[in-house]
Amino acid sequence: MTGQNTRLPAPCGPLSRHAGDLLRDGAPGIAPTCATASVTTSRDAQLALWMLYEPAYRGFEDVADEREWDPDLICFRQGLEGRFEDELRAAAAPLVQSVSDLEDVGDQVLAMAQRASGVSLSSFLRREATSEQIVDFLRERSVQQLRESDPQSFLLPRLSGPAKVALAEIQYDEYGAGDPARLHQTMFAEALEAAGLDASYAAYVDEVSAISLASANAMSLLCLNRRLRGAAVGHFAAFEASSSVPSRRVSAGISRVGLPQVAAAYFDEHVEADAVHEQVAARDLCGGLVDAEPHLHEDVLFGAAVALHLDGLSATELMARWSDTSLPTEAAS
Amino acid sequence: MKDVAVSICPDGPILVRGARTVVDGDGREHAVTRPVVAVCTCERSARMPWCDSTHKSLVRPDLRGAP
Numbered sequence A: 001m002t003g004q005n006t007r008l009p010a011p012c013g014p015l016s017r018h019a020g021d022l023l024r025d026g027a028p029g030i031a032p033t034c035a036t037a038s039v040t041t042s043r044d045a046q047l048a049l050w051m052l053y054e055p056a057y058r059g060f061e062d063v064a065d066e067r068e069w070d071p072d073l074i075c076f077r078q079g080l081e082g083r084f085e086d087e088l089r090a091a092a093a094p095l096v097q098s099v100s101d102l103e104d105v106g107d108q109v110l111a112m113a114q115r116a117s118g119v120s121l122s123s124f125l126r127r128e129a130t131s132e133q134i135v136d137f138l139r140e141r142s143v144q145q146l147r148e149s150d151p152q153s154f155l156l157p158r159l160s161g162p163a164k165v166a167l168a169e170i171q172y173d174e175y176g177a178g179d180p181a182r183l184h185q186t187m188f189a190e191a192l193e194a195a196g197l198d199a200s201y202a203a204y205v206d207e208v209s210a211i212s213l214a215s216a217n218a219m220s221l222l223c224l225n226r227r228l229r230g231a232a233v234g235h236f237a238a239f240e241a242s243s244s245v246p247s248r249r250v251s252a253g254i255s256r257v258g259l260p261q262v263a264a265a266y267f268d269e270h271v272e273a274d275a276v277h278e279q280v281a282a283r284d285l286c287g288g289l290v291d292a293e294p295h296l297h298e299d300v301l302f303g304a305a306v307a308l309h310l311d312g313l314s315a316t317e318l319m320a321r322w323s324d325t326s327l328p329t330e331a332a333s
Numbered sequence B: 001m002k003d004v005a006v007s008i009c010p011d012g013p014i015l016v017r018g019a020r021t022v023v024d025g026d027g028r029e030h031a032v033t034r035p036v037v038a039v040c041t042c043e044r045s046a047r048m049p050w051c052d053s054t055h056k057s058l059v060r061p062d063l064r065g066a067p
Helices: A014-025 A043-056 A065-069 A071-097 A105-115 A121-127 A131-145 A161-174 A184-194 A210-224 A226-241 A244-257 A261-292 A294-325
Strands: B005-008 B014-017 B021-023 B029-031 B036-039
Touching (some): A043 A071, A043 A210, A105 A261, A121 A294, A161 A261, A184 A261, A210 A226, A226 A261, A261 B014
Antiparallel strands (some): B005 B014, B014 B036
16 A cells, blocks of 8 residues: 555566666666657556656655656656647547537536546446456556545645635545545555455556556646646546446446445445535536636646546447457447 | 535535535435535435435436537
8 A cells, every 4th residue: 555565667668668767777878769659558658657657656665765856757757748748638629629618617527527428338347247357447447546636636736715625625535534444545445455456556557558557647747747737627527527427337336246345335435425526626626726717727628638538548448358358249339 | 614504516416514414305314424415406316315426317418418
């Protein structure tokens, strides 16, 4: 659960190898060019980004803490971030356009989450997934959920007034509302253990897909760069707004396949919690920020679209993976 | 928090802050266990009296429909 035992993951290409070299030795060397057509779907690029962000969170046992602000490391990270952000902005544009008929930013974010089409991963998990597929889903989510809400804590000093109050209110609930047993990260770790998985922080970083890493990295990109605070707020609101109903379905799926109820408890908690959070996030957090800084309105919508875009990519990826192994082809469409 | 504050979400739940209990329509008392609770208003929640976002499949076709 702590980062004390997390070691640098094994590189899977030139970018993650260079990230590891920078973190371990601080030896600048020559940064490899990012030759991949898509940073979003490149496991090498996403693993590199994840490694470069991690010193801001729990750090690595085999990396000096001083490396967090190493100029060569930051420079390499910015290059990858720029490519990643460009791709996300291009992918987000149609989703942003889809809510141009509405004016209120809270309505827009909620509508975007409602209108986002694509395969419903949670419906499949509820009705059809095998126990192994549900465990696979939990494993893929582990890299981001074991530090659930941590990226958004970096946003607090960047907000003021009602938006800050709204975020703090949500975070207090995410962080257990005074009860360590209700800390959502801990509840997810308990769900992993109940499903027979390793609940230690970043245990599966070597195994999860590029998209799972990209989902975690998008939060770091938006939350660690103050200029992107509008997008970070929108991302968080859309993330919360696409959680309550899916959590109910995942919980039902976990019960259906007979995994322990402790594994379902995390999702049960999110049915009620996120029914609250989505309202507070869309109306008070996004609304409050746009009231205070109207020029960030478009960025809020961009961030919301990023969350939904990556959620869609992840659903498509997992459904395709599972259809390859154990399901008839038509189930993937 | 000293005062109970209530805010109504358009086509959504009622957010209640600072309450210790919520009494449902049958007179049963439900303890409030989180800082803010969302009380269902569409009456379709499977976790009454708390909102479980079921209202999203019931209301606001303008928010739901394809663009």
